[in-house]
Amino acid sequence: MATDTRRLIRVEALTRRYGSRTILDRLDLEIEPGEFVALLGQSGSGKSTLLRALAGLDGDVAGDGLVDVPAQVSVVFQDARLLPWQRVLDNVVLGLDGAAARGRESLAEVGLAGRERAWPNELSGGEQQRVALARSLVREPRLLLADEPFGALDALTRVRMHALLRRLVEQHRPAVLLVTHDVDEAIALADRVVVLDHGRIAAEQRLDGGRHTTEIRAELLRALGVTGEERT
Numbered sequence: 001m002a003t004d005t006r007r008l009i010r011v012e013a014l015t016r017r018y019g020s021r022t023i024l025d026r027l028d029l030e031i032e033p034g035e036f037v038a039l040l041g042q043s044g045s046g047k048s049t050l051l052r053a054l055a056g057l058d059g060d061v062a063g064d065g066l067v068d069v070p071a072q073v074s075v076v077f078q079d080a081r082l083l084p085w086q087r088v089l090d091n092v093v094l095g096l097d098g099a100a101a102r103g104r105e106s107l108a109e110v111g112l113a114g115r116e117r118a119w120p121n122e123l124s125g126g127e128q129q130r131v132a133l134a135r136s137l138v139r140e141p142r143l144l145l146a147d148e149p150f151g152a153l154d155a156l157t158r159v160r161m162h163a164l165l166r167r168l169v170e171q172h173r174p175a176v177l178l179v180t181h182d183v184d185e186a187i188a189l190a191d192r193v194v195v196l197d198h199g200r201i202a203a204e205q206r207l208d209g210g211r212h213t214t215e216i217r218a219e220l221l222r223a224l225g226v227t228g229e230e231r232t
């Protein structure tokens with residue numbers, strides 16, 4: 001059988017403009033199947049714009065370039081975006097016919113077995129994000145896009161969610177693009193960290209165990225424009 005050498009996700013010379021402002025500037029990015037890429041960048045650097053482009057959620061935005069992504073893409077946002085009038089299980093399998101059993105399995109995977117019939121407002125913020133993850137994973141995405149999914153959670157819940165996400169990704173092996181403000185979160189979770197600056201890639205670091213993470217962290221912070229004095 002011929003080896004499929006295609007890259008799973010390919011962005012080439014991607015440009016996006018809002019009015020006269022160029023937000024993404026001839027950006028190139030490739031993500032391998034199953035690779036976990038974290039995207040860092042100062043506020044306004046274009047992270048969410050890139051994610052929206054990959055999700056196909058920016059239909060009427062001006063720009064050009066190539067976006068080549070697989071058909072099965074799931075997106076998780078900072079807020080869980082559950083439908084308040086649908087029970088937890090119905091939120092997970094929304095739009096999928098005959099998927100209740102798979103939905104239950106997904107809920108069990110995120111630690112919410114037994115909460116299928118709860119209403120979203122009966123769940124904590126962290127639990128709602130678990131439901132959002134279950135909703136994504138039940139669709140078996142080849143690409144999982146996550147825009148600061150843990151940004152609104154407390155530190156302890158965030159650490160738990162990191163472990164959960166790592167486990168789910170190991171099991172389901174989607175490629176992941178995670179937008180985050182948190183350098184340590186990026187280092188903890190990703191195979192590769194990419195820093196965006198004014199819509200271009202300013203730095204890239206692989207977490208393949210070859211180098212010490214303190215060194216990688218310092219380089220990422222430098223690329224983010226954090227001065228030595230500000231570093232902790």
Ligand SMILES: Nc1ncnc2c1ncn2[C@@H]1O[C@H](COP(=O)(O)OP(=O)(O)OP(=O)(O)O)[C@@H](O)[C@H]1O
Nearest residue numbers: 018019023041042043044045046047048049050181
């Ligand atoms: N719909 C829009 N109309 C006009 N300008 C927009 C729109 N969406 C985003 N922008 C602008 O594009 C720039 C990049 O926004 P984007 O949300 O991609 O940045 P970001 O890196 O995700 O920032 P943050 O970390 O603060 O979420 C910002 O300056 C923003 O004001």
